[in-house]
Amino acid sequence: MQNRRTSSSSLSSTGIPIIGGTIVALSLFWVFWPIIGFIFTFPNRTIDFSTGVNNFNLFSGDGAVTGGNGLNLTHEPPDPTFYDDPDLTYTINNPIKNWDEKRREWLWLHPSFIPGVEKRVMLVTGSQSNPCWNPIGDHLVLRFLKNKVDFCRIHGYDIFYSNVLFHPKMSTYRARIPWIRAAMLAHPEAEWIFWVDSDVVFTNMDFKLPFQRYRNHNFVVHGWPESIYKKKSWKGLNDGVFLIRNSQWALDFMDVWSGIGPNSPKYKKRGGSDDQTGLIYLLLKEKEKWEDKIYVEAGYYLEGKWMEVMGKLENLTEKYNGVEKGVRRLRKRHGEKVRGYSALWEEYLESDGLTRPFVVDFRGCHPCSGRHNKLYSRQSCLDAMEVALNFGDNQVLRSYGFVHSSLGDSSSVLPLAFDYPA
Numbered sequence: 001m002q003n004r005r006t007s008s009s010s011l012s013s014t015g016i017p018i019i020g021g022t023i024v025a026l027s028l029f030w031v032f033w034p035i036i037g038f039i040f041t042f043p044n045r046t047i048d049f050s051t052g053v054n055n056f057n058l059f060s061g062d063g064a065v066t067g068g069n070g071l072n073l074t075h076e077p078p079d080p081t082f083y084d085d086p087d088l089t090y091t092i093n094n095p096i097k098n099w100d101e102k103r104r105e106w107l108w109l110h111p112s113f114i115p116g117v118e119k120r121v122m123l124v125t126g127s128q129s130n131p132c133w134n135p136i137g138d139h140l141v142l143r144f145l146k147n148k149v150d151f152c153r154i155h156g157y158d159i160f161y162s163n164v165l166f167h168p169k170m171s172t173y174r175a176r177i178p179w180i181r182a183a184m185l186a187h188p189e190a191e192w193i194f195w196v197d198s199d200v201v202f203t204n205m206d207f208k209l210p211f212q213r214y215r216n217h218n219f220v221v222h223g224w225p226e227s228i229y230k231k232k233s234w235k236g237l238n239d240g241v242f243l244i245r246n247s248q249w250a251l252d253f254m255d256v257w258s259g260i261g262p263n264s265p266k267y268k269k270r271g272g273s274d275d276q277t278g279l280i281y282l283l284l285k286e287k288e289k290w291e292d293k294i295y296v297e298a299g300y301y302l303e304g305k306w307m308e309v310m311g312k313l314e315n316l317t318e319k320y321n322g323v324e325k326g327v328r329r330l331r332k333r334h335g336e337k338v339r340g341y342s343a344l345w346e347e348y349l350e351s352d353g354l355t356r357p358f359v360v361d362f363r364g365c366h367p368c369s370g371r372h373n374k375l376y377s378r379q380s381c382l383d384a385m386e387v388a389l390n391f392g393d394n395q396v397l398r399s400y401g402f403v404h405s406s407l408g409d410s411s412s413v414l415p416l417a418f419d420y421p422a
């Protein structure tokens with residue numbers, strides 16, 4: 001690893017010994033990464049801006065900008081980074097080495113991205129490049145995307161949507177591995193890639209991923225450890241939603257995972273597979289190698305199956321409204337960006353069955369192709385998707401002063417009265 005420091009860096013040492021830019025300092029810095037806070041100081045400055053009605057004069061106090069704000073999007077020092085290495089490719093066929101060091105060096109050269117890095121998330125999702133076969137498939141795909149865009153805006157996550165394959169043989173469920181890999185290279189500032197299948201709906205817009213719980217893990221997936229490791233059931237996990245840390249571990253893991261697929265000889269031996277069985281196979285076969293960095297999340301609906309949660313959503317609206325009727329501060333209007341109110345809810349969410357499921361997965365419904373699993377009728381899939389999308393949308397519209405007239409009605413809204421739902 002070369003020792004590269006930016007001379008124009010405005011990083012000041014606030015309790016962190018940055019002495020002479022030694023490699024030692026650099027690695028200490030990384031070791032304590034999630035624990036130490038950083039303060040970036042800028043010369044005291046006054047920011048002026050005007051709106052139609054008023055002029056505001058904001059003074060940035062002591063000039064310290066902390067937390068996730070203050071990203072410098074124009075700062076690009078001339079020092080070479082992994083981007084300048086002609087042997088490093090975005091394509092999946094060429095393994096990357098020492099990614100953690102490369103990422104760290106890049107961050108070091110772009111210090112404004114360091115504060116808050118441990119919680120910085122990029123959501124990655126995608127759909128096919130051709131029009132959907134289902135006549136309303138593209139409309140549904142759009143609504144599923146809107147739901148994700150809303151969730152990302154609310155939580156300050158970036159989003160990357162791909163509708164073109166990055167590897168010609170890796171289609172459908174396999175397409176995501178090349179997308180995620182490329183996203184890791186394009187976004188060294190993101191610590192986590194949050195993969196969410198196109199047919200998954202966020203139904204709890206306030207839910208905060210418990211990153212603290214995952215601090216020692218690199219891959220978080222919804223499932224049940226017992227049924228994976230003991231019963232060896234391929235239904236032991238749902239891989240339509242997962243978190244994967246932007247790391248060398250992840251690149252290695254995805255190289256092996258993608259190796260168990262149609263573009264590999266192993267695939268034929270196993271008589272075909274989708275990624276989920278491939279993942280279980282990998283977890284069982286190379287348990288020792290990967291297990292300790294994999295967190296199998298059973299604590300909340302990281303991925304709820306739609307059949308299990310439908311029917312509950314209507315009642316949940318009632319229950320949430322019921323709580324708000326009794327507690328004024330919960331129903332207080334507020335700016336969408338202000339999230340303090342979601343924390344207030346936590347003490348009310350203890351009571352059984354009140355919590356909104358985090359996400360609902362419509363995989364068996366195949367909204368784009370329309371070729372739903374024969375276990376369900378087309379109509380039950382459609383109805384359930386409408387309800388789930390509107391349930392999520394209502395939580396968004398609330399900040400804009402509206403609500404769907406009913407969960408089954410996607411095309412009309414009612415304005416909310418002041419102090420709703422009192």
Ligand SMILES: *[C@@H]1O[C@H](CO)[C@@H](O)[C@H](O)[C@H]1NC(C)=O
Nearest residue numbers: 008010042072073074075076
């Ligand atoms: C951002 O980086 C540019 C280029 O290095 C620099 O000129 C500018 O002062 C930086 N802005 C802030 C707010 O630090």
Ligand SMILES: *[C@@H]1O[C@H](CO)[C@@H](O)[C@H](O)[C@H]1NC(C)=O
Nearest residue numbers: 310311312313314315316318
């Ligand atoms: C929803 O509430 C209704 C009326 O209170 C009740 O009959 C029904 O069983 C509830 N449904 C679920 C899934 O809890």
